Amino acid sequence: MTSLKSDFLQILTEREFIHQVTDLEGLDAKMATAEKEGALSAYIGFDCTGTSLHVGSLVQIMMLRWLQKCGHKPIVLLGGGTTRIGDPSGKDESRRLLTDDDIAQNMQGIRTIFDQFLTFGEGPTDAALVNNAEWLDKLEYIDFLREIGTHFTINRMLTFDSVKLRLDREQPLTFLEFNYMILQAYDFMELGKRYDCRLQMGGSDQWGNIVNGMELGRRAAGLSLFGLTTPLITTADGKKMGKTADGAVWLNEDSLPAYNYWQFWRNTQDADVGKFLRLFTELPLDEICRLDALEGSEINEAKIILANEATKMCRGETAAADAYATAKETFERGGAGSDLPTVEIPEAQLAEGLNIVDLFLDASLGASKGDVRRLIKQGGAKINDQKVESAELVVGKKDLADGQIKLSAGKKRHAIIKIS
RNA sequence: GGAGGGGUGGCCGAGCGGUUAAAGGCACCAGACUGUAAAUCUGGCCUCGUAUGAGUACACAGGUUCGAAUCCUGUCCCCUCCA
Numbered sequence: 238m239t240s241l242k243s244d245f246l247q248i249l250t251e252r253e254f255i256h257q258v259t260d261l262e263g264l265d266a267k268m269a270t271a272e273k274e275g276a277l278s279a280y281i282g283f284d285c286t287g288t289s290l291h292v293g294s295l296v297q298i299m300m301l302r303w304l305q306k307c308g309h310k311p312i313v314l315l316g317g318g319t320t321r322i323g324d325p326s327g328k329d330e331s332r333r334l335l336t337d338d339d340i341a342q343n344m345q346g347i348r349t350i351f352d353q354f355l356t357f358g359e360g361p362t363d364a365a366l367v368n369n370a371e372w373l374d375k376l377e378y379i380d381f382l383r384e385i386g387t388h389f390t391i392n393r394m395l396t397f398d399s400v401k402l403r404l405d406r407e408q409p410l411t412f413l414e415f416n417y418m419i420l421q422a423y424d425f426m427e428l429g430k431r432y433d434c435r436l437q438m439g440g441s442d443q444w445g446n447i448v449n450g451m452e453l454g455r456r457a458a459g460l461s462l463f464g465l466t467t468p469l470i471t472t473a474d475g476k477k478m479g480k481t482a483d484g485a486v487w488l489n490e491d492s493l494p495a496y497n498y499w500q501f502w503r504n505t506q507d508a509d510v511g512k513f514l515r516l517f518t519e520l521p522l523d524e525i526c527r528l529d530a531l532e533g534s535e536i537n538e539a540k541i542i543l544a545n546e547a548t549k550m551c552r553g554e555t556a557a558a559d560a561y562a563t564a565k566e567t568f569e570r571g572g573a574g575s576d577l578p579t580v581e582i583p584e585a586q587l588a589e590g591l592n593i594v595d596l597f598l599d600a601s602l603g604a605s606k607g608d609v610r611r612l613i614k615q616g617g618a619k620i621n622d623q624k625v626e627s628a629e630l631v632v633g634k635k636d637l638a639d640g641q642i643k644l645s646a647g648k649k650r651h652a653i654i655k656i657s
Numbered sequence: 658g659g660a661g662g663g664g665u666g667g668c669c670g671a672g673c674g675g676u677u678a679a680a681g682g683c684a685c686c687a688g689a690c691u692g693u694a695a696a697u698c699u700g701g702c703c704u705c706g707u708a709u710g711a712g713u714a715c716a717c718a719g720g721u722u723c724g725a726a727u728c729c730u731g732u733c734c735c736c737u738c739c740a
Binding site (some may be wrong): 491610 | 688
C-alpha cells in the first residue's frame with residue numbers, strides 16, 4: 238500500500254474506513270498541506286428521521302472525530318431541510334413525510350450525540366453544526382431551477398441507482414423525492430461557498446449524491462471538491478451491523494441505556510473484534526493488533542476493552558465504568574450490579590404476594606404470560622439466582638435480598654425489582 | 658383498456674373442503690457444550706388457562722356447507738403479458 242502524506246487519510250486507510258475516494262492523491266496532497274498550514278473543512282450529512290442515530294452512523298461519526306484530531310474542521314450537516322423530502326437511496330418505497338415538529342424534535346436528540354464525540358466552537362478546528370434548512374428553506378423555485386437545474390440532465394439522473402431501483406420495480410418515485418439528489422448536491426456547493434468545505438464523506442450508498450455535489454460545485458461555483466465513502470460495515474456472518482432483533486443499537490442514552498450499549502459491544506463475535514477495535518476505538522494499532530491476536534477465552538479481554546472504549550466515547554467515562562462494574566458484578570460474581578434495569582413496585586403489593594409470571598412481565602423479561610411460562614418450563618428463569626421451578630410461585634417480602642430481588646431470564650438478561 | 662397469476666404466522670414459503678394453530682426454511686428465545694464468542698445439538702416459538710381446553714388467525718366484507726386458508730360473490734392491493 239502506498240503511504241499517504243496526510244495523517245488523516247493515513248489513519249483512515251490503516252483502520253479500513255475507506256471504500257472509495259474520488260481523487261486520493263489530490264485529496265492527500267491538499268490535506269497534508271492543510272495539516273501544516275491550517276484546517277481543511279469536511280462534512281457529513283445526517284438525516285433527521287429519528288430522535289437518535291444508531292451504531293450504523295458511528296463509522297461516519299468516528300471519521301469526523303479523526304478529522305478533528307488531525308487538525309481539520311468537521312462540519313456536521315443536519316438535514317433539517319432535506320429530511321422534509323426524504324432520501325430515496327436504498328429504499329424501495331417512499332417514507333411517510335415527517336412533520337416539521339417531528340424534525341425539530343429529532344434534531345434536538347441527534348445534536349446531543351455529537352457533543353459527545355466532537356468539540357464544537359468558533360476556533361479553526363472546532364466542529365460546526367449546520368442545518369441545511371438554513372438555505373434550502375429560502376430557495377426561490379424559478380431562480381433555483383435556472384441556477385442549479387440547468388446543470389442536471391434528466392438523462393443522467395435516471396441512471397442513478399436510487400432512481401433506477403424504483404423504476405425497475407415499478408415503484409412510484411415522486412417528483413419530490415426525485416429532487417433529493419439535487420438538493421444534496423446543492424448542500425455540498427453551499428458548504429463549499431460558506432465554509433470553504435472541500436470534502437464530503439458518507440456511506441457507500443451516498444457515492445452518487447456526493448459525486449453530484451462535486452460536479453455541481455465545479456460547474457456552478459468553480460470549486461474543486463472531493464468525496465470519500467466508507468464501506469458498508471457488516472458483521473462476520475454477513476449482517477448489517479447494529480441491527481439486532483430487538484431493534485437498532487441507539488447512540489442516545491434515552492433510547493438505549495449505557496449498560497445495554499456496553500453489552501452490545503461486549504457481545505461482539507470473535508471474528509469482528511479486530512475490525513471493530515480499528516473502527517470504533519482510538520487505541521493505537523499495535524495495541525489492537527495484540528488484542529486481535531488473542532485466542533480462546535482470552536479474547537474476552539479484548540471485548541471488554543472494546544466495550545469500555547466504545548461506551549466511554551459515546552456515553553462518557555462514568556457511564557462506561559458503571560456499565561463495566563455492573564457487568565463484572567453480574568457475570569463474574571453472579572451478583573447484581575446497580576446498572577441493571579430496575580423496576581419499582583409498591584411495598585403493599587409485594588406484601589400481598591405477586592405471581593412470578595406477572596413479576597417477569599413487569600420487568601420486561603418476557604413478551605407474554607405464555608412466553609414467561611415457557612421460559613420457566615425450560616429452566617431459564619431465575620429469582621435471586623435460584624431456578625424458578627414453577628409458574629405458580631408467589632413472590633413476597635421474604636424474597637427480598639438486600640432490599641431487592643434479582644430476576645434473570647437466561648444467562649444474559651437480568652432485572653432488579655425494588656420497593657418504591 | 659384486454660388476458661392471466663397472486664395476497665398464508667416477524668420474514669420466505671407449502672397447503673387448495675375435514676386428520677390444519679396451518680409442512681419446511683430463516684430470524685428469535687431457552688437448555689447443553691463453552692468464553693456473556695462462533696459452530697453444533699436439544700427443546701420452544703399467536704393469546705388466555707396448571708391442564709383436558711378455549712379464543713382469535715391464512716388481504717377485507719359477505720355467502721355456500723354439518724365443516725372453509727381451501728368453494729362462491731363483492732371490495733382493496735400486488736405481479737406478469739398484450740395494446
